[in-house]
Amino acid sequence: MTPPLPVIDAHHHVWDLAVRDQDWITGEDLAPIRRTFTLADLEPEAGAAGVVATVLVQTVTVADETPELLALAHAGSLVAGVVGWTDLTAPDIADTLAALRALPGGGRLVSIRHQVQGEPDPEWLLRPDVLRGLRAVAAAGLVYDLIVRPHQLPAAVRAAALLPELTFVLDHAGKPPVARGTTHPWAGHLRALAALPNTVCKLSGLVTEADPRSWTVEDLRPYTDTLIEAFGPGRLMFGSDWPVCRLAAGYAEVLDAARELTGRLGEDGQRSVFAGTARRVYGLRDPATV
Template identity: 75%
Template structure:
């Protein structure tokens, strides 16, 4: 059963998504609910998902955990908390004690928006990373290529913490360039405590004219560098809808991994995410009056 290791949900009546600005992002300025997600995942035969934060406010993570607590489809949450706060360890414990707190699997910060390319290396941030490791959580990295050198140094300095690179580190797909991105990604992948999400490529390409072959050089780099046992599929829904439907994203990922063996594809589309995030088993389905896991 497929695991979607990266998607978002939001309700604009609860909280504005202040990053949705300008005409290009206008299609995202509406609610995206669990019911909307379930319609997509059911059609795509996706059985479990990982819900990822979108805004850096403390109120969002408890809301995401509550959603996971109420919906079997959501098997894990990557939330946000201020990694620089002196009591970050206590805050992580507080989040885990909330309703749905057992679903907290990792923390993400919008590093891509930080003006300091070495934000990850600040002493207060490194203290927060150490707290994540002590809590058994992972750290999702949403960064741009120029921030990858700091990711390499941070991952080397915290070998007991798993770093998950979101969206391949946002390579310059639309420009058709691979360097220096490819070399930096390979340096990160050389560290055993790093993992990568095969996600977000369609929105880094030309949204109006992209083709699978435009994405293939970037997918090939991470497949070679990380291998299928450290690569996981993510839809990046609903952001992906700026360039492709949920089904098209999944089909594209399937095409990009077509050369893998069946066992290797099982890792990319379920095994890696299940292992890295410690996801619970898929819920049993009732067939013919008997419970079965299909």
């Protein structure tokens, strides 16, 4: 039997509730993940799944978190890239990005992300101060991760069109309404974003957009088929969204579902989705050397 292809997990989190609260983890539905999750918790599951490197993603809009994530990356070999947070609207954002790059682990800062999904203004990404910050991200040689909901995708499309020098990575496929079983209007917005060459998408987070108690691979297929047709394997990357995925599925189950849903791409296509795209877009080192 041919061994599974090596995997780069392009999207996961860690948090320590003894260091700071995760104020978004509220209510009964999220109770199972209201505890500390560390790299030591992830490593056995990732190793068993054939994961050779990961991208660690911010969770809160707190300036201290990004240096902490970079230090974690610096201290070990699993985390090859960090998606951090900084205030895009700050006048000194260029200096802040340079300071982050100079920290231990700063060479593994690959992208910046802001919780746009929580902004009440659906066109927050188009504010002049935000666009200025996004230009600074591009000038620093970094990528920008988009965490948006479907109604915010049109603004993401316009921002990406205005900033062709910046690569935009759409997290969790823009959070399609999987539980409702509809692709409208998400699919149209997604295709508009994919039509821009400076955009990439993560095959991540779909199990928690489905019914967490009863989802099936077939529930996800209309959405992953849309992603494949819109972006192609060269602009898709797998992410587990661990430990958030644990609300609906274990690590191995999420990875197995993604492999099944991309099976029609063949070995070359799956190499892109499960490692090549993340390595190229985020500028990660070769997994063999991580």
